[in-house]
Amino acid sequence: MLNIAQDDRGFIFSTDLLLALIVLTVILGLSAEVVDTVSYKMQDYGSRNSLERLAHEGADILIKSPGSPDNWEELNVGEIKYPGLSRVDYDHSPPEGHLLSYKKILKLKKDYGKIIPGNFFPSYLDCSIVIYPVDNALDPLVIHDSSQLSLSKEVVVVNRSVLCDYRSQERLLYMNINPDSVNPDPCFIEKCHQLNHGIEDGEDYWICRNFRIERSRMKDHSYYLINTGTAPHTYWILDQSYHKSNHIRGFNNHPFNLDNDIKSLSTNLDYEVFYLHINLKKEFSGSFEIFVVEVPVDTPLDELKSEFFQIQPCYFVLKAGLKN
Ligand SMILES: [Zn+2]
Numbered sequence: 137m138l139n140i141a142q143d144d145r146g147f148i149f150s151t152d153l154l155l156a157l158i159v160l161t162v163i164l165g166l167s168a169e170v171v172d173t174v175s176y177k178m179q180d181y182g183s184r185n186s187l188e189r190l191a192h193e194g195a196d197i198l199i200k201s202p203g204s205p206d207n208w209e210e211l212n213v214g215e216i217k218y219p220g221l222s223r224v225d226y227d228h229s230p231p232e233g234h235l236l237s238y239k240k241i242l243k244l245k246k247d248y249g250k251i252i253p254g255n256f257f258p259s260y261l262d263c264s265i266v267i268y269p270v271d272n273a274l275d276p277l278v279i280h281d282s283s284q285l286s287l288s289k290e291v292v293v294v295n296r297s298v299l300c301d302y303r304s305q306e307r308l309l310y311m312n313i314n315p316d317s318v319n320p321d322p323c324f325i326e327k328c329h330q331l332n333h334g335i336e337d338g339e340d341y342w343i344c345r346n347f348r349i350e351r352s353r354m355k356d357h358s359y360y361l362i363n364t365g366t367a368p369h370t371y372w373i374l375d376q377s378y379h380k381s382n383h384i385r386g387f388n389n390h391p392f393n394l395d396n397d398i399k400s401l402s403t404n405l406d407y408e409v410f411y412l413h414i415n416l417k418k419e420f421s422g423s424f425e426i427f428v429v430e431v432p433v434d435t436p437l438d439e440l441k442s443e444f445f446q447i448q449p450c451y452f453v454l455k456a457g458l459k460n
Contacts, residue, residue, distance in 0.1 A: 191292040191456040199234050209243035213250045234298040248280045264455040269448050288457025298452045303444045309347040314423035329377040343414045357430050359394040363387045364442045365424030373413040376401050391440040
């Protein structure tokens with residue numbers, strides 16, 4: 137049997153342990169000092185880092201997500217879980233390419249104070265969100281502009297390329313008129329009920345297209361004819377198959393309100409089909425666009441320009457800083 141009193145292995149082990157403990161203590165002491173210095177420097181870096189993270193993640197959610205519920209722009213503030221600006225298509229999926237919804241932008245602008253501070257972003261964060269269209273004809277869409285942001289010591293700027301749908305979904309008819317329109321899609325000519333349209337007629341030719349209006353929407357919507365230009369001796373007629381008209385009018389440079397025309401032509405059907413017939417001279421050489429649009433009756437006049445009815449490339453700029 138092993139005699140403990142004569143066994144010196146235990147003592148050797150204890151001396152080893154003691155030496156190891158001393159070395160460890162010295163290392164730990166040194167490390168603590170190093171950690172103190174580093175953590176001091178990290179505090180600054182950490183707040184910057186979390187500001188960066190909040191700004192970038194916030195911008196990502198706003199651009200890439202439709203928000204929750206995905207029709208939040210139609211709801212009361214209390215029913216909104218979080219906002220997102222991405223437009224959803226009819227199958228409720230966001231389309232590719234960061235297409236933002238103008239309606240969601242307007243709602244976020246209107247209720248920014250109730251939706252963003254203290255909810256989407258922590259209340260210690262100051263923030264500006266502005267969407268700059270590439271086309272100079274359009275003004276920037278200012279969702280929120282914080283005057284306090286310039287006082288912030290640290291400001292993070294996130295700038296992303298996006299598309300904005302503006303009022304493109306309110307477009308009932310779009311025509312690009314150019315010399316190639318002389319040979320338009322034959323099906324449009326065949327569908328035209330005006331017998332002399334589509335027949336060679338000296339120096340003139342007709343381009344005829346139809347659009348549909350849902351009767352229930354007429355009550356709180358207005359209808360406009362918008363053109364981006366015109367050509368001499370270019371005219372239009374608006375009518376219906378069962379309510380033909382020969383009332384010829386020229387284009388001007390302002391949006392033309394069609395409400396009275398539509399009311400007087402209307403036949404009280406749930407869906408009404410209207411025809412726009414355009415008469416051009418054969419020597420016409422320019423090009424211009426024509427839109428028929430359906431907008432809410434309270435739409436501001438400065439939103440009745442052609443740029444509003446096309447998807448526009450924009451820059452989404454989010455600036456975030458810590459409140460002082
Ligand atoms: Zn026609």
